[in-house]
Amino acid sequence: MNWELAFFVALVGSCLVGILWAWQQQQDIEGYLVAHRGINLVTGGLSTGAGWIHAPAVLVSGLFAYWGPWHFIAFFVPNVCALLLQAWIAPRLRTKMRASGQKWYTMAQAIGAIYGSPAVRTMMFVASFCALSLAVGYTFAGIRQWVEQLWGFAAHEISIAIGAASLFFVIFSGLPAAIKSDKVKMAIIGVGIVATLTLAITVALGGVAAFGPPLQALERGLSPGQVLWFIGVPFAASLLGGPMCNPDLPERLLAIEEKSVRLAYVQGAMYFALATLTFGLFGYVARLLGIAAGPGQLPIVAVTQYLLPGWGLYVVTVGIIAILTMALASLLASAGDVVSIELIQRFFRPHASDRETIAWSRASMLTVILVGSYLTSFKQINVAFLLESMAVVRGEAIFPVIFAAACAIGRVDPRYVFGGIIAGFTGGLIIFLGWFAMDPNLSKAFPLIASLGKPIGELPLVAVHGKAMASLWAVFVPCIGCVLGLKPNIQVAPATNGT
Numbered sequence: 001m002n003w004e005l006a007f008f009v010a011l012v013g014s015c016l017v018g019i020l021w022a023w024q025q026q027q028d029i030e031g032y033l034v035a036h037r038g039i040n041l042v043t044g045g046l047s048t049g050a051g052w053i054h055a056p057a058v059l060v061s062g063l064f065a066y067w068g069p070w071h072f073i074a075f076f077v078p079n080v081c082a083l084l085l086q087a088w089i090a091p092r093l094r095t096k097m098r099a100s101g102q103k104w105y106t107m108a109q110a111i112g113a114i115y116g117s118p119a120v121r122t123m124m125f126v127a128s129f130c131a132l133s134l135a136v137g138y139t140f141a142g143i144r145q146w147v148e149q150l151w152g153f154a155a156h157e158i159s160i161a162i163g164a165a166s167l168f169f170v171i172f173s174g175l176p177a178a179i180k181s182d183k184v185k186m187a188i189i190g191v192g193i194v195a196t197l198t199l200a201i202t203v204a205l206g207g208v209a210a211f212g213p214p215l216q217a218l219e220r221g222l223s224p225g226q227v228l229w230f231i232g233v234p235f236a237a238s239l240l241g242g243p244m245c246n247p248d249l250p251e252r253l254l255a256i257e258e259k260s261v262r263l264a265y266v267q268g269a270m271y272f273a274l275a276t277l278t279f280g281l282f283g284y285v286a287r288l289l290g291i292a293a294g295p296g297q298l299p300i301v302a303v304t305q306y307l308l309p310g311w312g313l314y315v316v317t318v319g320i321i322a323i324l325t326m327a328l329a330s331l332l333a334s335a336g337d338v339v340s341i342e343l344i345q346r347f348f349r350p351h352a353s354d355r356e357t358i359a360w361s362r363a364s365m366l367t368v369i370l371v372g373s374y375l376t377s378f379k380q381i382n383v384a385f386l387l388e389s390m391a392v393v394r395g396e397a398i399f400p401v402i403f404a405a406a407c408a409i410g411r412v413d414p415r416y417v418f419g420g421i422i423a424g425f426t427g428g429l430i431i432f433l434g435w436f437a438m439d440p441n442l443s444k445a446f447p448l449i450a451s452l453g454k455p456i457g458e459l460p461l462v463a464v465h466g467k468a469m470a471s472l473w474a475v476f477v478p479c480i481g482c483v484l485g486l487k488p489n490i491q492v493a494p495a496t497n498g499t
Contacts, residue, residue, distance in 0.1 A: 029354040032361070033105050033337050034255040035175045041260035043179060044252065045267030050182035051248045052083055052272050053189060054135065054327045055142030056387050058320065061276045062299040065283025070224045072283070074232035076276055078239035080269050085402075086243040086253070087265035092405040094258045100409075105341050107250035107401070114404040117414030123421045124245075124400075125342040130393045131245035132338065133371040136163075136331055138386040139324050146320055149301045150313065162321060163369040166328035175255060178248070178333035185326035186271070188319055193278045199307070200281040203288055208307065229468050234388040237471035241394030244401045247334035335368040336361030388467065392432050395474035396424035403482040413485035420481020428474030430456060435466025 064071040104110040112121020243249040286299035293299050340361035433453025443450035
């Protein structure tokens with residue numbers, strides 16, 4: 001008997017039973033999707049911080065710190081700037097929503113309404129769904145990498161089980177449950193920060209026997225400029241577009257009290273900075289202790305495995321899995337919003353009742369779990385690779401959202417915006433596939449995808465620089481479209497008597 005298949009079918013079946021059971025619960029759409037738009041400043045700050053502290057911040061920040069300061073800067077700065085940029089965008093979008101007299105539930109809905117373009121709204125939905133699936137995928141990948149490095153076996157089934165647990169956590173009350181999960185997540189992260197700082201200080205003061213001689217910064221043969229080009233540019237495109245495409249953060253934008261939304265994102269940036277700087281210390285601790293992390297290995301795992309006894313490893317593992325489970329809960333709540341509003345209600349059931357919309361929202365959560373589980377079934381895919389790959393999915397949303405927040409309604413011709421997004425996404429994807437095809441490990445693992453990019457990948461410029469070039473193309477081509485679509489401000493002189 002195929003036990004893996006039986007396990008998978010049992011979990012999917014239990015999720016379906018949970019969805020049918022939850023369907024019986026009565027709830028209004030304003031409460032389920034946006035918590036009646038009444039989240040206060042303290043809760044909003046915790047929620048936005050938690051919404052951006054996913055697997056990369058917890059697990060991969062230490063890897064970049066281990067490689068060297070420029071790698072860490074290339075990862076850290078765009079992350080913080082992304083939330084600060086959202087702090088500038090958020091109040092402007094809320095003001096436009098109030099002025100329009102509409103109720104927006106997703107970023108795609110907001111941007112489509114501002115530009116007056118169903119086509120732009122559709123492209124924002126596609127970007128949101130793809131970004132969401134990849135975010136769920138890198139959360140599952142983080143769990144798999146942790147367990148596999150610690151105990152030496154693949155954790156694909158564990159990832160699916162954790163996805164099912166996350167679904168049951170949010171399926172009944174939607175965003176209010178996700179907000180609770182954010183608070184639990186931040187509490188666990190707070191404990192982790194205190195423990196990590198204590199550990200780092202102890203190691204720095206010589207209180208722990210070193211594994212070997214200290215290691216120097218491992219920039220992997222790259223100069224600071226090369227690090228910023230090959231790594232910083234893709235990360236900047238991916239991360240700056242994250243709060244615009246990952247539906248959980250835009251959902252908070254529409255749910256936090258309007259008067260508090262700006263400061264909530266600023267607080268979220270501060271929480272993220274503290275968490276990332278702290279968990280990044282694992283990379284420096286690994287170098288101080290002389291612990292060598294091989295390809296695909298995480299310094300946070302190597303350090304805890306070296307320093308902690310067996311029971312300590314289990315405690316830390318439970319904490320890490322709890323953080324990632326809460327992150328999944330938040331992502332799944334947002335998945336339901338995006339699919340139910342942007343796909344089901346918009347195209348198939350425009351007059352659906354609140355109960356039916358919420359039912360579709362619950363069912364949509366399972367879809368994202370299945371997509372994310374499929375992505376993590378490939379061992380060659382890890383958290384860092386998925387984060388970089390998201391540049392061509394998220395990047396094309398950056399300037400259309402900025403222009404939507406900055407310009408008056410009707411100020412930009414939506415045809416140019418739509419053309420820019422299409423050209424940015426398709427061109428960026430083609431260039432990225434060209435680079436992908438020339439990577440020997442990736443092309444061997446995914447021959448069909450590699451074959452799609454082989455012709456353009458044979459161009460030397462694309463083969464070497466394709467990842468950064470694709471990211472810049474995805475970001476700036478839509479910007480050109482927005483600029484070309486700007487309409488002149490026509491000032492109408494006030495009428496006077498006798499004219």
